[in-house]
Amino acid sequence: MGTLYLYQRVYNEALSVFKKSYNYDILSNDSIGQIYSLRDIGRTFTGYNNADSSLFYYENAYKQAREIKNKHLTTIISGELASLYTQLGMYSQAEEAIRISMQAKEKRNLASRISTIADLYFKMNNQDSAYYYYHKLLEFDNYYTKQGGYEGLSNICKQNHLYKEALDYVDLYLAYTDSIKKQTDTENIRKMQSLYNYQLREKENQKLKDINAKQEAKVIGLIFILILSITSFLLYSQYTKRKREQKKEQQRRLQEIKERQYQKSIEFIEQNAKHIHFLETQLQVAQSEKDELKQELLEAQKELIENTNKQIEAEQKEQTLLESNLKRSDIYIHFHQAAKNQTNITAAEWNDLQAMIDQTYGMFTKRLYALFPQISEQELRICLLLKISISATGIANLTLRSKQAVTSSRKKLYEKTHGQQGGPEKWDQFIQAF
Template identity: 25%
Template sequence: GEILLEMNQYDSAHFYLSKDTRDYDPYFKATHYLNWSIYEEKIKNLPKALEYSKRYAELLDTIYQKRLESKVVNLQHKYDYSLIQSENKLLKIKRQRLYISLTAICMAVLTVAVIFFYKRREEKRKLAEQMRSKDDLMKEMRLQLQEKTIDLHAAQEKIIEKETALDKELSQREKMRSEYSSKEAAMRKEILRHSEIIRKMEQLNKMSQQDKIQSRSVVLSDEEQDNLAEVINICYNNFTDRLWKKFPTLTKADISLCCLIKIGISNSNMLYLLDTNKVALKKRKNRLKHDKMGMDENDSLDEFIMEF
């Protein structure tokens, strides 16, 4: 009704506006009165337009009062929550003080034990050093140190060789991956450039809004949708096959919608390519997201398709 009203098709606008029965909510009712006020003003029925405008203004006061009450309730909740947080902080501080006291006592006991153990060990070590010859001990330690130094140098050389070989291999793999990605992107772009969907998009971009609404030439046929699925399958690593395998209940129409999302077609252009409207397209996406793919409300269907 609003769209027809903007197009100055008053009879059709009156027909659809009269079907609006959403009077259970002040927001919907306010919108309802506003649309009727605009309609009556456009058909030069100014008294009726003024009456609807007054009703719309009264509802705005009601809506403002409800919002004000909601803000008061939210502030009360925040105040209660801040009190609870303050009490929790006090309890946390008391627990921390208790833990600090216990920790200090444990540290003191542990320190005494460590000092006692250290003194006992030092006494035993001194007795052991007196029982063996200092010269023999130094000689043995020197030999061990030389052996360990030789082993360490050999190990370091092996590690350096392995690191050099690994760096070279990683560099080659990174170069090959970069070249492969560039070739894959170029090939994908070239394949899509010859696809029928690109011709349709170019045709849409050249058409005016009115021509888009009236023209049927941009609507994808069943054969063109099948060809699109094949092209997307080639360009994106068997995209449609993997999608069908993971979600076997998908129909061909669902696959076509997923393909359009995959190549970044906007919702506004999908309306003309699939010969549908905004409400129907939104329902199709919701049914695909919740019923067939089992996704949560917070999940994004477009992001999932782009990353799949």
């Protein structure tokens, strides 16, 4: 059931069913079933574009496969983990996972594994290896595999300014794309022809039923309307349910963000300091009572909290230094000057700013996409400019939009992510703390 839901992209239903499957695997002590269920839950979260949760379940599945020493399952999970690691930019983990996956004896998913290796090396800028594995894809008797191979080879050639070779590969990529399309079209034509023949037979039968024709047409019409109504209702119910689930998941992520921010805040340090003072009082009592065991326990608790505070303070200091470095950077100064002078910004400069902000604020862009996957490029740029304290007027100048449009975008971003009404200044505050 979960697999059927997953293939139809009804992810909330698939997730619910896979979790039930996992619970019954535990009840029946089915270790292999547990691994498959964990993998399937990971696949479902991939459909949700929730990479963090997907990674959690995949890694648990891999761990259990290793624990029961099932090489077949280990290689299967490793192959899918490699693809996820590559997507997340975790290249060293991806290399290790694909190495384990390639130990599989069966060749059924070999093309998929080679495709993952090729993409991994391409993203790591290891062009020689990527070129080799994209070429290996051409050896498979599969249109889709060859299409992916030629696309990868064309990208490598473009990066190396080998435009003639790139065009040759693009031509081959397009040829296989056309072949895939023709194959799909042929299947569609076959279905249409079958439908046409069916309609002819129905027409002949209809001539033999002239007396009942009008009545049957009415009945069929009513049934069609009923089915259409029920289908529409079910589709709408599924849509609203998915929306509720998405909203619930978004609220959960917001709560996690708030908790992480609190755990790195001065307020949290002060709360810990109060707790340390309380423990010191308790420690004095324990010393007076000569309760050595209690003293050791209190000392350990106190040391743990003190170390936590030191770590938070160290992270705050590091963040301050990173922000200071950002404000002294050429790209930061350039954007502030461009905002005042209404200078046009190139795509490369936008990329440089995004990279600098990601470096300063711990993958800012990736975390923002995880919170709100539907964010547009224009909205992302507004967030980047807010992060470096560009005014609303400056943002309007740099994004070539009116100040009113920028204000409206900030307001909508807050409402879409928080599920409640709020002014643009609330989004500004959220981004500054994000």
